[in-house]
Amino acid sequence: MANVAKRQFDAVIVGAGGAGMRAALQLSEAGLKTAVLSKVFPTRSHTVAAQGGISASLGNVQEDKWEWHMYDTVKGSDWLGDQDAIEFMCKTAPEAVIELEHFGMPFDRVESGRIYQRPFGGHTANFGEKPVQRACAAADRTGHALLHTLYQRNVRANTQFFVEWMALDLIRDADGDVVGVTALEMETGEVYVLHAKAVLFATGGAGRIYAASTNAFINTGDGLGMCARAGIPLEDMEFWQFHPTGVAGAGVLITEGVRGEGGILLNGNGERFMERYAPTLKDLAPRDFVSRCMALEVLEGRGAGKNKDHVLLKLDHLGPEVINHRLPSIREIAIKFAGVDPIKEPIPVIPTTHYQMGGIPTNYLGEVMVPKGDNPEVRVNGFYAAGECACASVHGANRLGTNSLLDLVVFGKSAGDSMIDFIKRERPVHKPLPENAADYSLSRIARLENQTGGEEVNDVRSAMQKTIQLRAGVFRNSENMALGVKEIAEVAERAKRTQIKDKSKVWNTARIEALELDNLIEAAVATMIAADARKESRGAHSHDDFQKRDDDNWMKHSLFFNHDRHLDYKPVHTKPLTVDYIPPKERTF
Amino acid sequence: MKMQFKIYRYNPDVDAKPYMQDCEVELEPTDKKLLDALVRLKVVDDTLSFRRSCREGVCGSDAMNINGKNGLACVTDVAGLKQPVEIRPLPGLPVIRDLIVDMTQFFKQYNSIKPYVINDTPPPSHERLQSPKDREELDGLYECILCACCSTSCPSFWWNPDKFVGPAGLLAAYRFIADTRDTATNERLDNLEDPYRLFRCHSIMNCVDVCPKHLNPTKAIGKIKELMVKRIA
Ligand SMILES: Cc1cc2nc3c(=O)[nH]c(=O)nc-3n(C[C@H](O)[C@H](O)[C@H](O)COP(=O)(O)OP(=O)(O)OC[C@H]3O[C@@H](n4cnc5c(N)ncnc54)[C@H](O)[C@@H]3O)c2cc1C
Ligand code: SF4
Ligand code: SF4
Ligand code: FES
Numbered sequence: 001m002a003n004v005a006k007r008q009f010d011a012v013i014v015g016a017g018g019a020g021m022r023a024a025l026q027l028s029e030a031g032l033k034t035a036v037l038s039k040v041f042p043t044r045s046h047t048v049a050a051q052g053g054i055s056a057s058l059g060n061v062q063e064d065k066w067e068w069h070m071y072d073t074v075k076g077s078d079w080l081g082d083q084d085a086i087e088f089m090c091k092t093a094p095e096a097v098i099e100l101e102h103f104g105m106p107f108d109r110v111e112s113g114r115i116y117q118r119p120f121g122g123h124t125a126n127f128g129e130k131p132v133q134r135a136c137a138a139a140d141r142t143g144h145a146l147l148h149t150l151y152q153r154n155v156r157a158n159t160q161f162f163v164e165w166m167a168l169d170l171i172r173d174a175d176g177d178v179v180g181v182t183a184l185e186m187e188t189g190e191v192y193v194l195h196a197k198a199v200l201f202a203t204g205g206a207g208r209i210y211a212a213s214t215n216a217f218i219n220t221g222d223g224l225g226m227c228a229r230a231g232i233p234l235e236d237m238e239f240w241q242f243h244p245t246g247v248a249g250a251g252v253l254i255t256e257g258v259r260g261e262g263g264i265l266l267n268g269n270g271e272r273f274m275e276r277y278a279p280t281l282k283d284l285a286p287r288d289f290v291s292r293c294m295a296l297e298v299l300e301g302r303g304a305g306k307n308k309d310h311v312l313l314k315l316d317h318l319g320p321e322v323i324n325h326r327l328p329s330i331r332e333i334a335i336k337f338a339g340v341d342p343i344k345e346p347i348p349v350i351p352t353t354h355y356q357m358g359g360i361p362t363n364y365l366g367e368v369m370v371p372k373g374d375n376p377e378v379r380v381n382g383f384y385a386a387g388e389c390a391c392a393s394v395h396g397a398n399r400l401g402t403n404s405l406l407d408l409v410v411f412g413k414s415a416g417d418s419m420i421d422f423i424k425r426e427r428p429v430h431k432p433l434p435e436n437a438a439d440y441s442l443s444r445i446a447r448l449e450n451q452t453g454g455e456e457v458n459d460v461r462s463a464m465q466k467t468i469q470l471r472a473g474v475f476r477n478s479e480n481m482a483l484g485v486k487e488i489a490e491v492a493e494r495a496k497r498t499q500i501k502d503k504s505k506v507w508n509t510a511r512i513e514a515l516e517l518d519n520l521i522e523a524a525v526a527t528m529i530a531a532d533a534r535k536e537s538r539g540a541h542s543h544d545d546f547q548k549r550d551d552d553n554w555m556k557h558s559l560f561f562n563h564d565r566h567l568d569y570k571p572v573h574t575k576p577l578t579v580d581y582i583p584p585k586e587r588t589f
Numbered sequence: 590m591k592m593q594f595k596i597y598r599y600n601p602d603v604d605a606k607p608y609m610q611d612c613e614v615e616l617e618p619t620d621k622k623l624l625d626a627l628v629r630l631k632v633v634d635d636t637l638s639f640r641r642s643c644r645e646g647v648c649g650s651d652a653m654n655i656n657g658k659n660g661l662a663c664v665t666d667v668a669g670l671k672q673p674v675e676i677r678p679l680p681g682l683p684v685i686r687d688l689i690v691d692m693t694q695f696f697k698q699y700n701s702i703k704p705y706v707i708n709d710t711p712p713p714s715h716e717r718l719q720s721p722k723d724r725e726e727l728d729g730l731y732e733c734i735l736c737a738c739c740s741t742s743c744p745s746f747w748w749n750p751d752k753f754v755g756p757a758g759l760l761a762a763y764r765f766i767a768d769t770r771d772t773a774t775n776e777r778l779d780n781l782e783d784p785y786r787l788f789r790c791h792s793i794m795n796c797v798d799v800c801p802k803h804l805n806p807t808k809a810i811g812k813i814k815e816l817m818v819k820r821i822a
Contacts, residue, residue, distance in 0.1 A: 113718030
């Protein structure tokens with residue numbers, strides 16, 4: 001097929017959010033020739049929208065220990081998290097956050113001059129005893145502060161960014177090793193082959209498979225789609241976090257930090273209902289739990305508003321001082337998207353899809369691990385993943401708030417280190433590209449160019465979002481999910497025949513959206529099939545027909561294979577690196 | 590509700606030159622922001638090109654000129670916009686296609702001020718300490734989302750985009766000067782001391798007027814000028 005331009009790098013990083021840029025820094029500073037691709041200018045990546053904080057047991061306000069952080073994370077994950085990875089993350093957290101401060105991140109401060117920390121959902125002292133202030137914050141703009149700081153640091157390190165380049169497909173050779181990616185330069189519409197010794201995916205989440213989501217338009221799960229098409233399985237895709245406080249109707253997020261600062265949830269009767277469900281942690285119980293309680297209040301007729309379809313987040317009692325100083329963006333969002341000033345009135349909120357716990361299977365070194373023969377975890381040579389697109393798995397069945405920003409910097413760095421090591425020791429020279437490495441991507445684009453009598457991208461995407469919203473929501477049941485599996489398969493068929501009117505080369509956003517839809521569909525199918533198969537309730541997967549967690553049969557990670565849409569399973573890592581295993585318990589708050 | 594638009598269109602693949610296109614779109618009750626309307630327009634005509642991502646005013650993607658004023662489509666209410674709503678790309682930057690401009694020059698200026706904390710003393714094992722009061726000095730500076738609404742409304746930037754740093758870059762310059770952890774104030778002032786880089790700002794305040802984050806680049810520029818003067822004295 002056509003002659004495609006090729007470029008060579010030591011490393012290619014796909015994604016310039018928090019995870020991609022932390023890894024990039026590691027590689028650039030090590031002097032490796034690194035290309036960082038992003039669909040948007042780096043500071044426009046969705047990490048910029050993170051609000052509440054990044055966790056680390058610094059103990060700046062109250063006594064804290066990384067072992068407590070680890071315990072909370074394991075419990076938060078409903079025992080689906082891998083305990084080696086969780087130990088690694090929680091133990092590394094203080095040093096990772098201090099490093100961000102040294103990079104120049106503008107954290108808020110306490111009187112001693114150290115970083116300000118606020119309470120957050122599921123963060124406790126002494127193994128669940130009482131809430132603790134662990135979330136390190138820059139007002140309610142922590143993600144913005146973090147992302148801009150990492151970008152700035154990369155400017156200093158002279159990192160080479162390929163801005164508005166979209167990776168299309170992963171290139172694997174006959175051994176299954178990864179040797180590069182194909183990518184589309186949006187401005188020219190040209191396709192390139194980027195040949196690399198090591199490739200990192202840091203492409204963020206696929207929240208846009210749902211109709212209502214706190215995620216940006218660009219969160220289309222491209223890394224997942226590229227993996228699925230290249231034969232890499234997707235792990236734990238049934239687990240999606242519903243954040244308790246999305247603005248009703250708009251989907252825009254209101255950080256849990258509001259409740260950390262003392263905000264409370266009220267039902268339509270003005271009752272602080274979380275006291276009933278979680279006597280110790282109340283409004284600061286973990287997200288899966290709070291979201292279910294809210295949904296129950298609404299289902300049982302105690303919702304607020306004219307249609308009784310949401311609940312209220314009250315914070316006026318914090319006073320203008322705290323709101324303006326600690327939560328200024330929240331006030332702005334409430335005014336702009338809910339039409340209320342939280343200094344005076346409560347904000348209407350509903351549980352909203354927020355975060356993808358599953359993703360590309362990796363270990364805590366950022367290496368992508370797939371089953372081979374009897375071994376459930378064999379490294380894919382030359383391939384790494386970090387951030388929301390990856391599944392390390394530290395979040396298991398439910399992520400604790402502020403653990404994602406932490407995940408980005410901890411695993412972004414460890415993946416960067418692993419890549420440096422791999423390039424130095426195992427792949428000092430490039431492994432050859434397979435013949436016609438770009439053919440597959442080119443054929444996808446050619447299909448779009450030549451499609452006639454096809455379907456509108458927008459129609460197929462809406463159908464997908466509607467299905468997932470309806471069939472893989474906060475509460476799930478067998479009948480509904482079985483329907484979902486059938487419906488999403490139909491939508492996936494339609495997606496093969498999408499058609500665009502715009503055929504021009506320069507900045508063709510119609511083409512980009514069609515290519516993104518291919519990725520969304522992979523994530524949606526994986527979600528629906530993995531959800532339907534899991535016959536228990538665990539973390540964010542709440543199954544009406546199997547309401548209990550079933551550790552004997554289901555304490556295992558799912559792996560979805562795209563080629564024949566089958567599922568496989570692998571054990572949870574129960575052996576931490578140095579401390580004792582934290583055995584499963586019932587989760588109460 | 591029907592809404593009338595006049596939109597700047599230019600596709601270098603097919604158009605000899607740019608033109609204004611009249612169009613109309615039927616809005617749903619949930620389409621509250623201008624971005625919602627543009628997304629709906631795009632469903633009808635998929636060739637309409639613009640950038641967007643977060644849809645909540647924090648990523649800086651969808652800056653454009655709306656009825657003569659720069660702003661973010663995603664936080665602009667459609668209700669209350671004078672019709673036909675006239676939408677153009679940000680002024681003063683080369684147009685790539687429709688509402689998409691080439692921002693290279695804008696980011697070049699941003700990078701030119703060395704937008705990172707410079708401090709060559711070895712960092713302590715804990716934080717570099719900073720009092721809450723010192724930290725407050727960064728408020729109104731660090732929140733910039735690099736949308737370019739300000740710089741592309743600044744006449745001085747239009748005339749000299751290659752020489753004048755522009756309001757966004759200068760705001761960032763002051764953000765690092767104001768940071769007690771940064772030790773390079775002198776070097777930063779040197780970097781700005783020429784007839785163009787800083788001094789092309791004539792305090793016209795267009796920048797303040799359009800900033801969607803309510804930041805005040807003019808004030809920051811004033812502070813840098815003050816420091817310059819102090820240094821000479
Ligand atoms: C509103 C909101 C608030 C949040 N608040 C918090 C919080 O307070 N604390 C916390 O810990 N977590 C929070 N989270 C979660 C957290 O912010 C995200 O999980 C995290 O930022 C994801 O980072 P990332 O680096 O993995 O991906 P992203 O930041 O999403 O970046 C993905 C990158 O990949 C690029 N990309 C994607 N596909 C391609 C492709 N095909 N080709 C090239 N580039 C591509 C994009 O351009 C982008 O640069 C929040 C999430 C949301 C939505
Ligand atoms: S105040 Fe200065 S920077 Fe701002 S618009 Fe006027 S000339 Fe430009
Ligand atoms: S100062 Fe304001 S207008 Fe200028 S780039 Fe920053 S956020 Fe945009
Ligand atoms: S889409 Fe992000 S600022 Fe408008």
